[in-house]
Each structure stands twice: as C-alpha cells, then as structure tokens.
Amino acid sequence: MHRLIIDCDPGHDDAIALILAHRHADVVGITSVSGNAPLTRTTANALMVTALLGVDTPVVSGAARPLVGEPIHAAAVHGESGLGGVDRIAHQRTTAGDDAVAYLLDVAESDITVVAVGPLTNLAHAIDRDPTWVKRIAGISIMGGSTDVGNATRVAEFNIFADPEAAARVFESGAEITMCGLNLTHQFQTSDALAERLRDADTPKATFAAQIFDYLHDRMETFIGQRASAMHDPCAVLAITHPHLLVTQPRAVAVELAGTLTRGMTVVDQRVGRRRDQANAKVAYRIDAERAWEVVMESLDAGPGSS
Numbered sequence: 356m357h358r359l360i361i362d363c364d365p366g367h368d369d370a371i372a373l374i375l376a377h378r379h380a381d382v383v384g385i386t387s388v389s390g391n392a393p394l395t396r397t398t399a400n401a402l403m404v405t406a407l408l409g410v411d412t413p414v415v416s417g418a419a420r421p422l423v424g425e426p427i428h429a430a431a432v433h434g435e436s437g438l439g440g441v442d443r444i445a446h447q448r449t450t451a452g453d454d455a456v457a458y459l460l461d462v463a464e465s466d467i468t469v470v471a472v473g474p475l476t477n478l479a480h481a482i483d484r485d486p487t488w489v490k491r492i493a494g495i496s497i498m499g500g501s502t503d504v505g506n507a508t509r510v511a512e513f514n515i516f517a518d519p520e521a522a523a524r525v526f527e528s529g530a531e532i533t534m535c536g537l538n539l540t541h542q543f544q545t546s547d548a549l550a551e552r553l554r555d556a557d558t559p560k561a562t563f564a565a566q567i568f569d570y571l572h573d574r575m576e577t578f579i580g581q582r583a584s585a586m587h588d589p590c591a592v593l594a595i596t597h598p599h600l601l602v603t604q605p606r607a608v609a610v611e612l613a614g615t616l617t618r619g620m621t622v623v624d625q626r627v628g629r630r631r632d633q634a635n636a637k638v639a640y641r642i643d644a645e646r647a648w649e650v651v652m653e654s655l656d657a658g659p660g661s662s
C-alpha cells in the first residue's frame with residue numbers, strides 16, 4: 356500500500372482527496388497550508404476530516420503566507436470557512452504540531468510520496484532547508500498548474516498563482532514530480548446524479564460528500580450556469596494509487612514569475628518534432644473519468660453496489 360503525506364488547504368476537493376487517500380493508501384500524515392482559506396481554517400478543516408474518518412492521522416500546520424507577497428484565498432468558491440455548506444463535526448482533536456516543514460523533513464522516507472493539493476509553500480521551505488529532501492522521498496504528486504487554461508487568472512491555476520516562487524522551487528528541485536493540472540482535472544466533473552447517489556448511500560462519509568457536491572454545484576451554477584464542478588485534488592491521489600487511470604507524458608515545466616499577465620503560469624514545453632527541453636515532470640493529460648468516479652464513489656460509501 357502506498358504511503359502518503361497529504362499537503363493540503365481544505366477546501367472541498369481537498370476533503371474528498373483526504374477521504375480517498377485514507378481508503379486506498381497508508382496516510383502517514385497531513386500538513387496544512389494557507390490557500391483556499393487562511394491557515395487556521397484549512398488546519399481546522401483537515402482535523403475535522405480526520406474526525407469524520409475516525410483516523411489518528413497526525414495533522415501538522417504549516418505556512419500561513421506565501422514566500423513572496425500577501426496570502427490569497429478562494430472564499431468565492433469555498434466560503435470563508437474553506438468548507439462552506441458542510442455541517443461542522445464536533446470533535447476534540449488538536450494538531451500534532453505547527454512546523455510542517457520540520458515534519459516533512461523528519462518523516463521523509465524512500466517509500467513516501469507527498470501529495471500536494473494546495474499552494475506549494477511548505478514544500479518549498481522544506482527544499483530550501485534541505486535540498487536532499489526530494490531525493491529522500493519517492494516523489495511529489497501535485498494538483499496544480501495547467502497545460503492550457505487557468506482559473507485564478509486566464510493562464511494561472513490557483514495553487515501555483517497563490518505562491519509562484521514556491522512552485523518554481525519545487526519544479527526546479529529535481530524531485531520526481533507528477534503534475535495534475537486543470538487540463539486534466541476539468542475532465543473529472545461532479546454531477547447532481549453523483550450527489551444523489553451519495554444522499555441515497557446515507558452514511559456519514561457519503562452525506563458529508565453530498566453536502567460538498569451540493570455546495571460546489573450551487574457555486575458553479577452562480578458562476579457558469581452549470582451544476583458540475585471539477586473535482587481537482589483527488590486526481591493527484593489517483594495518480595499515485597490508481598496510475599492506470601491516467602495518461603501522463605514527460606514534459607519540461609517552468610513557472611512564470613515575472614509576467615504581468617502570466618505570473619503563476621506553468622509553462623509546459625509541448626513542442627513536437629523538435630528538441631524539447633529536458634523533462635522535469637510527468638504531466639497528466641487524460642483520465643478515465645468513468646472508472647475514476649467509481650473508485651472515488653466507493654471510497655465515499657457510494658460505489659456501484661453500495662446503495
């Protein structure tokens with residue numbers, strides 16, 4: 356079973372990724388970072404998911420701000436709490452520490468993969484403190500970036516745009532990287548039918564997930580008039596636990612830091628028929644969404660035979 360550390364900014368899709376990871380991997384630890392919401396909220400939300408799951412996975416909080424500039428959040432999508440529309444679960448859990456960087460460095464082992472589904476600030480600090488860290492872990496699976504459109508800006512995806520300097524550090528670090536960008540995650544969409552299956556399953560996990568789907572659908576209906584939302588972060592978990600469901604290609608990826616219109620863009624070398632730059636990542640291009648949804652729905656107690 357894969358051993359994972361999940362670095363996250365819960366966040367609705369982060370919460371689904373945490374549930375999926377606990378179903379299909381040995382989650383050694385969770386580190387939180389400022390992103391969808393301030394660090395205090397993302398940390399509280401990560402703790403709440405461990406309470407929902409009844410697991411003793413340690414949660415260690417990390418960076419409250421990016422390497423450069425001020426924190427940005429995504430309250431319009433996730434609400435001020437980071438998990439809008441979801442009933443709070445009462446619990447007495449507390450964090451196992453507040454130094455995610457020291458934790459990442461301490462637990463590094465050759466069979467541990469870090470799944471990073473928020474801004475990459477914690478990972479960048481770890482690399483700065485110990486550049487050999489990336490060679491002491493199996494690799495890094497990132498939800499972030501894009502080979503085509505952005506979401507935070509025309510060309511930049513939120514996790515990268517929230518801390519471009521950190522993302523650049525990670526892509527330049529020599530780590531074994533898998534990148535699940537928006538070009539991939541936009542193929543993996545929720546639906547009201549899936550939300551209905553979750554309500555029919557009527558378990559704590561399924562009900563929690565149904566509230567997440569419903570909230571995201573309400574937001575997306577407001578933004579783009581459709582009741583569907585890309586389920587971004589679970590893709591970075593599937594890339595490790597179910598790699599046969601994705602198609603990746605080796606690509607050189609760099610992060611734009613200076614562009615007036617392009618800061619935070621992942622610039623992917625997709626040239627064909629000519630010398631491409633040396634690849635530093637496996638970039639995901641396709642996902643078998645139907646089979647991936649069956650894996651995710653089963654982890655939410657709503658698999659094919661669950662109802």
Ligand code: RIB
Nearest residue numbers: 366368369472513514587
């Ligand atoms: O752009 C999508 C990413 O930004 C996801 O990780 C989502 O949780 C938000 O953090």
Ligand code: CA
Nearest residue numbers: 366369472473
């Ligand atoms: Ca996230």
